[in-house]
Amino acid sequence: MAFKAQLTGKIMFGIVVGVILFLFPKIASQHFSLVMLGFFASAIAVLGFNLLFGYTGLLSIGHSLFFAVGAYTVAFSMRSSIFSMELILLITLLVSGLIAALVGAICVRYTDIHFSILTFAFAMLLYSFIVKFYYVTGGDDGLRVLMPHLLGFNHSAVPKMQFLMETYYYYALIVACLATWAMWRIVTSYFGLSLKAIRDNPVKAEYLGINISRYRWFAFIISGMYTALGGALLVPVIGHVDPTLSHWFQSGQFILMTVLGGFTYFLGPILGSLVFTYLQDTLMSVFQYWRFFFGALLAFVVIVAPGGIMGGIDSLQKKKKGGV
Amino acid sequence: MQKAAILNASDVSKFYKEFCALDGVTLEIRQGEIASIIGPNGAGKTTLINVLTGLLRPTAGKVYFKGQDISGIGPQKITKLGLARSFQLLHIFPEFTALEFVKIAIISRQGKGIHLFSSIDKDKEVKEESEEILHMFGLYEKRDVLSKNLPQGDKKLLDIASALALHPEIILLDEPTSGVSTSEKNRIMEILLSASERTGIKSIVLVEHDMDIVFSFSHRIIAIHHGKVLADSTPAELEKNDEVVCTVMGQKECFKTFSSLLSGSREGSKRK
Numbered sequence: 399m400a401f402k403a404q405l406t407g408k409i410m411f412g413i414v415v416g417v418i419l420f421l422f423p424k425i426a427s428q429h430f431s432l433v434m435l436g437f438f439a440s441a442i443a444v445l446g447f448n449l450l451f452g453y454t455g456l457l458s459i460g461h462s463l464f465f466a467v468g469a470y471t472v473a474f475s476m477r478s479s480i481f482s483m484e485l486i487l488l489i490t491l492l493v494s495g496l497i498a499a500l501v502g503a504i505c506v507r508y509t510d511i512h513f514s515i516l517t518f519a520f521a522m523l524l525y526s527f528i529v530k531f532y533y534v535t536g537g538d539d540g541l542r543v544l545m546p547h548l549l550g551f552n553h554s555a556v557p558k559m560q561f562l563m564e565t566y567y568y569y570a571l572i573v574a575c576l577a578t579w580a581m582w583r584i585v586t587s588y589f590g591l592s593l594k595a596i597r598d599n600p601v602k603a604e605y606l607g608i609n610i611s612r613y614r615w616f617a618f619i620i621s622g623m624y625t626a627l628g629g630a631l632l633v634p635v636i637g638h639v640d641p642t643l644s645h646w647f648q649s650g651q652f653i654l655m656t657v658l659g660g661f662t663y664f665l666g667p668i669l670g671s672l673v674f675t676y677l678q679d680t681l682m683s684v685f686q687y688w689r690f691f692f693g694a695l696l697a698f699v700v701i702v703a704p705g706g707i708m709g710g711i712d713s714l715q716k717k718k719k720g721g722v
Numbered sequence: 723m724q725k726a727a728i729l730n731a732s733d734v735s736k737f738y739k740e741f742c743a744l745d746g747v748t749l750e751i752r753q754g755e756i757a758s759i760i761g762p763n764g765a766g767k768t769t770l771i772n773v774l775t776g777l778l779r780p781t782a783g784k785v786y787f788k789g790q791d792i793s794g795i796g797p798q799k800i801t802k803l804g805l806a807r808s809f810q811l812l813h814i815f816p817e818f819t820a821l822e823f824v825k826i827a828i829i830s831r832q833g834k835g836i837h838l839f840s841s842i843d844k845d846k847e848v849k850e851e852s853e854e855i856l857h858m859f860g861l862y863e864k865r866d867v868l869s870k871n872l873p874q875g876d877k878k879l880l881d882i883a884s885a886l887a888l889h890p891e892i893i894l895l896d897e898p899t900s901g902v903s904t905s906e907k908n909r910i911m912e913i914l915l916s917a918s919e920r921t922g923i924k925s926i927v928l929v930e931h932d933m934d935i936v937f938s939f940s941h942r943i944i945a946i947h948h949g950k951v952l953a954d955s956t957p958a959e960l961e962k963n964d965e966v967v968c969t970v971m972g973q974k975e976c977f978k979t980f981s982s983l984l985s986g987s988r989e990g991s992k993r994k
Contacts, residue, residue, distance in 0.1 A: 583839045591842055592835040595826045598815035605775075605813075606884060607801035607830040616836070 419571055423563045431563055432635065437675040438574040439632035440655060444667035445581045446624020447652045452661035453585055454617045455597030456509065459649050460517030463501070463524050464622040466644030467494045468629025470528070473541040473639045483546040483569070483634075490630040491623050498622025499615075506614040509600075521646055528641040540640030543633045562635060570631050577627060578668065584620065585664060593617055625652075654696050660706025669707055725753040728892055728925055729774060729805070734783035736769055736949075743769040744780070745949040751892065751925050756915075758928040758936045760970055761946035767929045768810060770946065771896050774927070775807045776800040788891075801830075806890035808882045810897040810929070816870035820861050823869055823880050824852040827887035852887070858917040859883045875906040882914050886921050893918065894927040899935060911935055937961070945970045 423431040443465055450456045471490045480486060505516045528535045535541070545553050545561055548569050553561045584590055595603040596610050604610050633639055642648065651674065659670020677695075681688035703710050727750035736744040743766045751757050761767050772778040774785055779794025786792065792800055815823055828848050829835050842848065856862040859879045864872060869880055878898055885893055898914060899907040918926060930936045936943060937957045945953040945966050953966040960966065 580839075583841070586842065587840050588829045588834045588837045588842055591822060591826055591829065594817065595815050598817055599813055601797070602809070602813040602815065602881075602884075603826075604797040605801055605807055606827045607798055607888060608826075608835055609798050613835070620838075 420568075423567050428559065428563060431567060433675055433679045435562065435567060435570055435635045436632065436679075437672050438570045439628045439635070440652075440671040440675060441628070441668045442574055442577045442631065443625040443628030444652050444655045444659075444671050445578060446621040446628070448656050448661055448667040449581065449584070449593070449624070450617055450621040451653075451656060452666070453590065453597060454593045454614060456506070456614065456618075457514045457653070458505075458517040458621070459514045459646060459653070460519070460521030461621075461625045461652050462644045462646060462648035463517070463521040464494050464498065464625035465629035465632075465648055465652075466524060466528065466639075466641075467497055467622075468626030468631075469633045469639040469643050470535070470541070471626070472546070472630050472633045473543050476544055476546070477541070481544070481547040481552070482550065483548050486546060487573070487627065487630055490626050494623050494626030495619055498619040498626075502615050502618030502622065506611055506618055518646060518649070521644055521649060525641055525644045525646075528644055535641075536639075538641060540638050542638050543636075546634055558637075566634060570635075573627070573631060577624065581624070582664065589613070589616070654692060656706075657696065658699055658706055660708030660710075660712075662705065663708035663712075666706050666708040673707065725755070727751065728753050728788060729927075730786045731770075731774060732784050732786070734770075734773055734780045734785060736766075736773055736778060737781045743949050744773065746783070747946070747949070747951055748783075749944055749951060749954060751927055753924045755941040756926045756928060756939055757942045757944060758930055758940040759944050759946060760930065760933070760936055761952075762970060765946045765970075766949040767946060768896060769949075771807065771894050771927075771929060775805060775894060801888060801890075804889075804891040805894070806885040806888045806892075807894040808878075808885050808896060808898060810900055812874075812877050812901075813881055814869045814877050816868070818869050819866050820856060820869060820872065820876075820880055821849075821852055821865040823884050824855050824887050825849070827884040828852060831888045855883050855887050855917075858920060859913055875902045875910060878902060879910060879913065882910075883917070886914075886917055886923070889921060890923060892925040892927065893923055894929075896929045897931060898928070899930065899932060907932060907935060911939055915939065 422434055426434075443461070446464070447458065447461050450458055468490050471493050472486055475486045475489055480489070501517075501520050505513055505520070508516060529537055531537070545558060547553065548565060553565060556565075585593075592603070592608055592613055595606070595608060596613055600610050629643060655670040655674045656667045657670070658674055659668065659672075660666030678688065678692075681691055685691065699706060705712065729751040731747050731749050734744055734747045735742065747766075747770060759767050759770060769778065773780050773793075775797060776785070776792050776795045776799065777797055784791055784793050787800070787803055787805055790803070792803065792805075815826070818826070825842060825848055828851055829842070832848075834840070853862060853865065856865050859882075861876060861879060861883065864876065869877060872880065878901075882893075882895065882898060895914070899910050902910060915926075928936070928940065940957055943953070943955065943957055943960050944951060945960070947969050952969060953960060953963060955963075
């Protein structure tokens with residue numbers, strides 16, 4: 399009975415969230431809806447990041463690499479006159495999967511700080527490449543990104559804001575939902591359990607016959623593809639790509655979002671990216687030194703609530719149950 | 723008639739820089755036997771297990787499993803060949819429930835770990851088999867408890883249960899009863915022996931400090947000292963060899979064991 403009640407509770411929660419997300423552009427201001435689009439993109443990116451961090455136990459400080467790969471793939475595709483968003487997303491997944499396979503093959507041979515430093519190095523390598531190869535990448539100035547065609551429709555006649563609010567919002571929402579659902583399937587699958595085993599105790603996992611480096615490699619590839627998908631989804635909103643997308647500061651934001659929301663929970667990173675995106679937006683507009691605030695916030699979460707927001711909610715619920 | 727050897731070490735040596743942990747060890751484990759490896763602390767028992775299970779590559783010599791050279795091929799490949807082990811120090815997945823702990827072993831054995839989108843919860847076959855194994859180990863009631871919250875003895879059992887779920891041909895148990903109260907020791911041994919029988923394990927290698935357990939359960943005892951094989955004989959023969967027993971167990975233990983031997987306190991031997 400308790401289980402059934404819990405399940406219905408979850409379904410109800412899902413429906414409420416779904417309705418709010420669906421109606422959001424109609425009820426909230428244009429500005430907040432735009433921020434929402436940023437949230438969809440970063441939510442997908444951190445879902446990927448956390449497959450590696452929360453589920454496999456590998457902390458990447460270089461996921462900005464994949465974010466930038468996704469973003470620049472959109473820019474380059476449009477330069478080559480490919481405007482179909484579906485095709486672009488497919489190319490993004492292929493390109494990022496390939497790059498993740500190459501980078502991952504090197505990185506997953508190491509763990510702990512060595513792994514983190516290596517991913518960091520690769521991201522900064524891409525950053526310097528983008529900055530230096532001006533003629534290809536537009537250097538510091540970046541590249542302009544036009545409005546893509548969604549499901550074969552050309553939207554260039556529609557004003558950009560209208561396109562983003564009325565069409566692209568729902569497109570991104572659906573992609574984000576599908577990505578979240580697929581990730582849920584992955585973490586509750588045989589593969590997901592194997593990753594958790596590797597995270598908890600790699601030696602024991604190996605003695606159960608799990609090929610730990612191969613599994614870490616697969617996780618790395620999926621993770622990279624997710625983050626690239628997030629990057630690709632973001633650029634039509636901001637309208638251009640520039641090297642900061644690949645800077646380690648971007649990776650740092652993924653880490654902060656994940657820790658803020660609670661990396662041991664599936665929904666943690668998503669919630670974290672929601673809170674982060676809105677906090678950043680609000681703080682940036684009122685406070686010049688908003689980064690100072692985020693530094694303090696990160697310290698606060700790590701010291702006071704290591705389980706993040708989800709951990710906080712969880713312990714509150716447990717307290718409530720214990721009290722009754 | 724002697725049965726065929728399943729695991730052999732031939733002239734295996736292992737050096738850690740200058741230090742010699744194993745010095746020309748030659749031994750074989752035969753089908754259908756329970757062989758114990760004994761020796762004082764620092765004798766090289768765990769190093770030997772690590773070499774036998776392919777975790778460490780011997781500095782010299784070779785290890786063969788079913789005639790195949792397995793020296794240093796690594797735990798993952800060796801597990802796939804049919805050799806499993808448990809650990810002296812606790813090796814658990816702290817965030818796994820007891821049920822998940824056994825499930826992961828079965829999934830790995832069946833080669834399903836790579837299935838990206840198949841939900842574990844919907845796999846009845848794996849669930850049933852896991853529950854059956856937990857039943858054997860008396861852990862069924864605790865199947866939903868996180869393994870980090872289980873008592874020490876149960877953690878040890880879970881480690882062994884997951885190793886048995888791999889359906890190995892041979893299992894190496896590195897001090898399965900260390901860190902466990904005396905009353906629990908016999909329970910653990912009995913559970914694991916009956917479970918091994920039911921899962922069709924051919925041979926068991928036991929590393930153990932508790933001489934009561936070693937002498938009651940083993941068919942053969944291999945004594946190691948300073949990285950060398952000191953004796954390799956049946957328990958009955960070894961009991962007669964005072965010198966070896968004293969070296970292996972140290973004076974204090976030696977005295978204790980012998981006085982108990984003399985008083986015949988182990989008449990209720992459980993040896994099979």
